[in-house]
Amino acid sequence: MIYEPIIGLEIHVQLKTKTKMFCGCAAHDQGVPPNTNVCPICLGNPGVLPVPNETAIRYGVLMGLALNCTIAAHSKFDRKNYFYPDLPKAYQISQYDLPIAINGFVEIDVPHGERKHVKIGITRAHLEEDAAKSFHTSDGSTCVDFNRGGTPLVEIVTEPDFRSSKEAKIFLTELRLIARYLGVSDADMEKGNLRCDANVSLRRLDDNGDVVGERFNPKTEVKNLNSFRHVERAIEFEIARQTHLWESDTPPLILTTRGWNDTRGITEEQRSKEEAADYRYFPEPDIPPLALTAIADEMRRMLPELPAARRVRFASEYGLKPSDARQICDDPALADFVEHVFSELDSWLRALPETEGLDEDGLIRERGKLANLVSGWLLSKLMGIMLERGIDIRTSKISAENFAEFITLIAGRKINNTTGLTILNAMLDDGDDPSHIMEDKQLGRMDDASELAEIVSRVLEENPAEVLRYQAGEEQLLKLFIGLVMKSTEGTADAAMTKNLLLVKLKAE
Ligand code: ADP
Ligand code: ZN
Ligand code: MG
Secondary structure (H helix, E strand, O other): OEEEEEEEEEEEEEOOOOEOOOOOOEOOOOOOOOOOOOOOOOOOOOOOOOOOOHHHHHHHHHHHHHOOOEEOOEEOOEEEEOOOOOOOOOEEEEOOOOOOEEEEEEEEEOOOOOOOEEEEEEEEEEEEEOOOEEEEOOOOOEEEEOOOOOOEEEEEEEOOOEOOHHHHHHHHHHHHHHHHHHOOOOOOOOOOOEEEEEEEEEEEEOOOOOEEOOOOOOOEEEEEEOOHHHHHHHHHHHHHHHHHHHHOOOOOOOOEEEEEEOOOOEEEEEEEOOOHHHHOOEEOOOOOOEEOHHHHHHHHHHOOOOHHHHHHHHHHHHOOOHHHHHHHHOOHHHHHHHHHHHHHHHHHHHHOHHHOOOOHHHHHHHHHHHHHHHHHHHHHHHHHHHHHHOOOOOOOOOOHHHHHHHHHHHHOOOOOHHHHHHHHHHHHHHOOOHHHHHHHOOOOOEOOHHHHHHHHHHHHHHOHHHHHHHHOOOOOHHHHHHHHHHHHOOOOEOHHHHHHHHHHHHHHO
């Protein structure tokens, strides 16, 4: 029997607003002492009135639009009642039957996956306030920090459309990127501003892949996964645990909630899951309903190009390989940089005499050649050097203008790969422009044929034994001669010219 995993995610994204969801307190808990960003409203004192944060509503709507959702014309807040120390009002202001956004989808690519291209349904996205944070001290007591209490969240609920932990992880990565492109959240799992619950069940398939029995079976919800690795491992563990239960004829019969224990690498039973009825949801009487049509129209106009569209455009417009386009677009700052580089290169390209008379297609082809240089030098070389130096594109001194100019020097064969690397390092050192560095350090490519010919002759004269061995058949010694020429020209010799001169001289000797 085949057991097919059925997975749905519930994701909390902390919105990057200045103030909390329903009061004027600062909405961050980083670097401030506990219980200092608090007021009677977020502490749940009696008699206070919550006022919704308009920016949070806009961010939520923006997120809904980016997830291809329908934005509700009318929406409202509800009270979700439960008792816990991190919830001073004993209810959370959330949204129940009229969330701000419904019925969306996100498409993902799954390299090497059983399903290569997957469309994940988005059931809904709603706004709510976060609970406070409780923590345990070394003397065994539990403390509550209310700084986080009342910060704005958008909760995104997916359809049970995932069939593997890998699909879930790729979706989460894409969701994080979308939030960053929108600028509505840092969506950093390690910092807790992206949190995920994973719902997992299994169903039996026959040999034809048809479902045996119920379409869906009772699920287990694994709570509060706070890293990508935990999400993946917890889902894998649940699949294995439930497979075992099915195989021993004791499949899960009720909804349950479990927690991920990362140290032990297992999920642990927490409690039977409350049904919606247990929360006694009812409309929040202190907040009027929201009319969202005007905001939705405004946000639709402000929607930036999203990662998926940008990848496609980078590949088609700039001629980048799809995998390079993906790598670049995975970092919005890097993508902006590359965009800028190509616009500089475009002006350069159009000014070249040999591109006069080229039509748009011809220019795109030429740009494709530059694209290979850009991705080669940026992704393989510059990124590597920056990594070693502990900097990234945001902190590096290389401007897009200078990097573009550097690419034109390589493309115009003014410098070779060896000197290119030297110049790139110097550019990182002090942000100077590459032509300056080239002249300053005399790194311009040496292609004066007579000068180079003299150096080639000298190298051969100084190594008579190797020349004899070469002539006796050890042709790999050519590399040694090229290396020696490069050495005596400090890497500036034109490689092709050097090789040709050597071949001619070696034959003539
Ligand atoms: P709950 O009553 O726990 O709120 P919902 O029906 O609202 O359940 O679904 C919550 C999440 O669980 C959604 O992400 C949904 O896709 C997922 N889910 C629902 N049913 C199943 C199932 N049988 N197996 C796995 N995931 C499921
Ligand atoms: Zn407050
Ligand atoms: Mg639900």
